[in-house]
Amino acid sequence: MTYRAGWIHFTNVAPILDSLTLPPGVTAITGVPTQMNAALLSGEVDIANISAVEFIRHADILEALPDFSVSVLGPVYSVSLFHTRPLEGLRRIALTAQSAMSVALLEVLLRGRGLSPVLERAEGEAEELLASGYDGVLRIGDSALREWYSVVGPLTAERTMTTLPDSGRGVTVTDLAEDWFRLTGHPFTFAVWAYRKGRPPPPELVQAMRVARRHGIGHLADVAARHAAMLGLPERVVQHYLWNFRYHLEAPDRLGLEEFAAKAVPDHAPLCFGERPGQEGR
Numbered sequence: 001m002t003y004r005a006g007w008i009h010f011t012n013v014a015p016i017l018d019s020l021t022l023p024p025g026v027t028a029i030t031g032v033p034t035q036m037n038a039a040l041l042s043g044e045v046d047i048a049n050i051s052a053v054e055f056i057r058h059a060d061i062l063e064a065l066p067d068f069s070v071s072v073l074g075p076v077y078s079v080s081l082f083h084t085r086p087l088e089g090l091r092r093i094a095l096t097a098q099s100a101m102s103v104a105l106l107e108v109l110l111r112g113r114g115l116s117p118v119l120e121r122a123e124g125e126a127e128e129l130l131a132s133g134y135d136g137v138l139r140i141g142d143s144a145l146r147e148w149y150s151v152v153g154p155l156t157a158e159r160t161m162t163t164l165p166d167s168g169r170g171v172t173v174t175d176l177a178e179d180w181f182r183l184t185g186h187p188f189t190f191a192v193w194a195y196r197k198g199r200p201p202p203p204e205l206v207q208a209m210r211v212a213r214r215h216g217i218g219h220l221a222d223v224a225a226r227h228a229a230m231l232g233l234p235e236r237v238v239q240h241y242l243w244n245f246r247y248h249l250e251a252p253d254r255l256g257l258e259e260f261a262a263k264a265v266p267d268h269a270p271l272c273f274g275e276r277p278g279q280e281g282r
C-alpha cells in the first residue's frame, strides 16, 4: 500500500529534502504550509511537515516525529513583519495566506503587547502592500527572505548577517522568531513532521529522512550555493540562513513548542511524539 508524503518545499527544508530518496511505496507532493496542513488533515497525504500550530490544534488526532523539526533560536530571517510605523502604532496588517504558524505567532506577540490591529489576508510583495494602505505586512518563506535582504542588505565586509540593521528604505523588519526569543528565551519551532495517530510512516522513510538530513547538513555549503543561485541571493546569506536552523526536535525546542502551545491554544490536547530513536538514528 502506498504511503503519501506532503512536503513544504521551502529553502529552509532543503538540507533534509534535497537529497531524500523515497523508499519504494512512498510518494510525495509539495506545496506551501497551508496547503500541506490541509492535505494532512483531509487525508490526502499521510505525513507532512506542517505548521506546528496545526499540530497543536489537532493534537487529539495527530502525532509527530520525535526528532525532526524546523526550529530556530533567535532570528529566522524568513518570517518577518515589515512595517512602516512602530509596532504600537500599527492599525492594519496584511497576512499571507500561505502561513498558519507565523500568523499564530504574530497574534501571540501582538496580544502580549496589548495590541489589536486589524489583521487581513492579502497577497503581494511587502513593499507593494505597504504602499497600498497597510502599515504592516507578514511574509514567510523564500520570498520573505529575499524581501528582508532587499530591505536591510547588502552585506559588505563590515556588515555581516548578525550586524545588518533592522530597517532600510523606510521599512522596519521585525523578525518574529527573534521577538519570540526576546520574550521567552526559547527556540521557536515552525514546523514538525506530523501524521495521524496509529498511521506512522514506514521506518524506511524515517531512516531515509535521517540519512538525507545528515547528508544535507554535512554538505551545507553545496546546498546553500545551489539555493543561493535559485533565489538570486549571495551564498553568504543562504549559508547563514541554513546553518542557523535546528532540524532536530531537542529538549529546548520542545520547551519552546510547549510554551507556544500554552499561549496560542490553551485548551489543546497533550502533544504526542513517536518514540525517540537511539543515537545511531541521527
Ligand SMILES: C=C(O[C@@H]1C=C(C(=O)O)C=C[C@H]1O)C(=O)O
Pocket: 008, 010, 012, 033, 034, 049, 050, 051, 052, 070, 076, 078, 079, 098, 099, 100, 101, 102, 103, 140, 141, 142, 190, 191
Ligand atoms: C521558517 C519558516 O517556516 C515555515 C513556516 C510555516 C508557517 O508559517 O505556517 C510553516 C512551516 C515552516 O516550514 C518559513 O516559512 O520561513
